[in-house]
């Protein structure tokens with residue numbers, strides 16, 4: 001697996017519209033050349049081989065057929081929320097009636113430095129996925145939520161990869177000082193594709209961002225996702241992630257709680273079925289004093305799927321009063337499924353409160369018998385218990401986004417999700 | 425004892441093991457429609473095993489014997505099929521199921537039973553009216569109904585919830601496994617009132633208990649002593665009084 005594949009693909013991407021991004025792209029490519037692409041020899045990539053993904057990502061860098069919107073399930077979801085929608089196809093913004101959203105190629109000159117900095121930011125939170133994405137970038141999407149504005153409607157970003165395409169999408173979100181906002185990011189694809197999606201999220205001082213990330217790509221898709229988050233003083237990010245699609249999904253969530261009082265709350269659900277491989281890497285860095293991270297990740301591993309949770313909380317020297325809890329709970333439903341979980345703490349400060357834990361188990365047989373003894377069929381009882389497990393996460397969806405409304409729009413296993421959402 | 429009707433439940437020479445360990449060893453019991461049977465017996469004598477086997481719990485091996493319920497081979501049926509056929513188990517230790525709402529479960533259960541009988545589903549207005557009425561009978565507040573199944577309930581609340589569920593499902597036959605254990609006298613009266621309200625001359629009950637006082641409130645037709653995996657004595661309710669004053673050893677000898 002060679003970085004040159006990436007270099008070749010990068011040369012084929014048309015970058016004329018964002019010439020000012022060229023230094024950032026070159027810097028990213030250089031970083032990749034110097035450090036190489038990650039291999040399964042590294043701890044962070046132990047369970048996922050990036051090779052096949054790169055092979056699919058790189059040669060097809062210029063394919064851009066249109067998305068067959070009618071063939072996807074997402075319009076239901078749009079109707080459900082009634083939120084303003086922006087559709088991004090293969091990395092470029094298609095329709096954006098919303099003033100908060102612009103293509104990189106259409107941003108004002110004063111924002112370019114900020115965006116180039118965000119894209120090239122490989123120092124604070126290094127990520128091969130982010131570098132890979134930067135190298136292949138033709139354009140991007142800037143979601144600008146300036147300070148001093150309140151009560152804007154939530155925003156729905158549907159980020160689609162079209163048939164057989166292999167693409168890189170970049171979304172930069174800037175949530176201004178004291179700004180409260182709600183965003184839904186929905187990744188979907190019509191069929192087999194490989195996509196690299198990086199979202200840079202900047203929560204400025206006092207901002208409160210509520211973010212839902214829904215990954216619902218088709219079974220044969222490869223999804224390489226990365227969210228790089230920095231949270232400033234007194235700001236908070238409340239995040240719900242639902243990983244329900246793609247044959248191979250790897251996601252890196254990289255969070256820096258940069259200043260005093262910065263907070264992260266994450267509730268994440270991974271659903272594995274068929275031969276799905278889902279690898280969630282999570283790195284949370286406490287740098288400011290009195291910062292807080294509360295992470296709950298749940299996984300359901302059925303059939304021949306494999307779920308990986310690799311989570312790391314790092315408390316840096318000086319981050320006094322840090323409060324971190326990381327929990328990973330998994331249900332292993334089939335003998336052929338596999339769960340690998342490694343929650344870790346690295347604490348370099350004394351006055352902190354940190355905990356972590358992981359469990360992997362089967363459905364509670366006592367609960368199953370109890371439900372069946374009341375006349376509930378075995379399959380329905382199992383679904384109820386799965387729903388109960390999932391609902392701990394689904395209950396964290398922001399107001400205005402009901403679990404049933406959201407989940408009814410998920411293309412895969414629609415009945416199951418609906419069932420899960422409705423049983424409360 | 426003479427009976428003019430075919431029994432509702434007929435347990436014949438039942439042998440049950442857990443792993444290699446024999447627990448029930450030739451238990452026979454016949455319950456006719458409308459009857460209330462008390463079963464008493466020392467700890468570990470197999471009372472809960474009998475209750476679980478009747479309800480269809482996995483993990484028990486029936487090595488001999490049979491159980492017929494309304495002419496059906498009960499042991500061949502899945503737990504949900506038994507429930508729909510009219511069997512109810514009141515658990516000695518009701519299970520907490522956070523995330524599955526109490527009322528949601530009841531409604532799903534009730535509609536599963538109705539579907540089985542070929543009746544239409546109950547709409548939510550009808551259902552809630554019925555649920556409120558029965559909950560009032562069990563002196564359960566609305567807050568119990570909106571919580572997860574038994575989630576955070578006290579011991580007594582869990583037992584009342586069992587009887588509430590029974591009152592909603594209106595089974596033909598119920599085994600109540602130590603429903604009275606851990607109840608104060610007021611809660612005991614509520615539970616007994618719930619059971620008595622369902623006694624209609626056709627519905628039958630097995631009450632597993634350690635205490636005569638439950639049988640003071642719910643008058644049994646028969647009282648059995650289960651020891652060593654078998655019914656070793658059968659009598660009327662005076663047997664309970666005798667047991668209470670003399671203990672098991674004096675009555676059945678050490679087994």
Ligand SMILES: Nc1ncnc2c1ncn2[C@@H]1O[C@H](COP(=O)(O)OP(=O)(O)O)[C@@H](O)[C@H]1O
Pocket residue numbers: 442447465466467468469470471472473474483
């Ligand atoms: N799942 C089990 N595994 C092993 N032993 C069991 C199991 N269930 C019951 N037993 C044993 O069977 C015997 C009867 O138990 P149980 O039916 O619960 O008695 P009771 O309800 O009369 O107190 C006890 O010795 C108990 O330890």
Ligand SMILES: [Mg+2]
Pocket residue numbers: 471472473516601602
């Ligand atoms: Mg018992």
